Amino acid sequence: MISARNQFKGQVKTVKLGTVMAEVVVQVGDLEVVAAITRASAENLKLKPGDVVTVLVKATEVMIAKE
Amino acid sequence: MISARNQFKGQVKTVKLGTVMAEVVVQVGDLEVVAAITRASAENLKLKPGDVVTVLVKATEVMIAKE
């Protein structure tokens, strides 16, 4: 159990690999969540489209906008 | 238009105010998203339960877990 307050189940849609970083798009219900992680992490997790994953975000990283 | 890749519409459920920080829980569809922002931000936005808001998260702050 990890302290990050936001943890949502989803499915990997796309993985784009750069030299150092990777961009992973995860479908979470109706939402698309985009993660920029290191390429080595994406490789360690062997992330590929269709994988069932959990996206995690620490509460201190979430902002709120109101019109 | 802001560069943060993750922007989701929701509705404020609860606002808890500390001296410096505030915790805001936002209902986004089926998901509960928790934000820790400064109390002054919560007051500037006059956040209260029922408010329609957008939660924003920069892609570099999102992690992925896979079993």
Added chain:
Amino acid sequence: MISARNQFKGQVKTVKLGTVMAEVVVQVGDLEVVAAITRASAENLKLKPGDVVTVLVKATEVMIAKE
């Protein structure tokens, strides 16, 4: 209106595109502010030198040094 406490008007000086990430330098008055955002964000915003933009930083991301 967004909860990020630091929001400063400026003008894009340079945009460097990598595969996944992009580095954007923004002139804010006398200061040069450097942002590392995803390449897709830079493309979505069609960022180019001369653009008038706002740089945003969440208060929880700011550190302080004192001699």
Added chain:
Amino acid sequence: MISARNQFKGQVKTVKLGTVMAEVVVQVGDLEVVAAITRASAENLKLKPGDVVTVLVKATEVMIAKE
């Protein structure tokens, strides 16, 4: 010399102490920069109004908005 790309000289305007966190407002030229750091850090640095300090922000924490 530290890797954080954004480092700006300023002067502390206000320090608000909570139990765990502290909010420090720093005047940087015309700009007010707000930092949320731990109370213990504010105490370790003995931060008080008038102190000459440097605010630091990692480039990966900076977002950009464009109208």
Added chain:
Amino acid sequence: MISARNQFKGQVKTVKLGTVMAEVVVQVGDLEVVAAITRASAENLKLKPGDVVTVLVKATEVMIAKE
């Protein structure tokens, strides 16, 4: 398995609870690692001195200084 590149085993030394946030000090070998998480997370995990835990830090949050 989570994408955060830095994961270190340790033991909780102290937990300080504020209204919204909590400060947790973890002994990791010779090092003391300090985490500021939400109070609700500290309570969800029932963190107390002596607990065996893992501290996690995303690589994009690590800075480097060199003299």
Added chain:
Amino acid sequence: MISARNQFKGQVKTVKLGTVMAEVVVQVGDLEVVAAITRASAENLKLKPGDVVTVLVKATEVMIAKE
């Protein structure tokens, strides 16, 4: 003196340069710490294997997991 609560001495093991970002692995005692910083920062610091450095992490960026 900088407000970041976590500051650990170590030695650079590897530096991998991408177009925008760089991955730096630092040996801190028994631990390997991974940092994703901008390539320009790695170049400004002239980081190379063997360099004695300090890794820094803000307390708000540290998470805790407990089984």
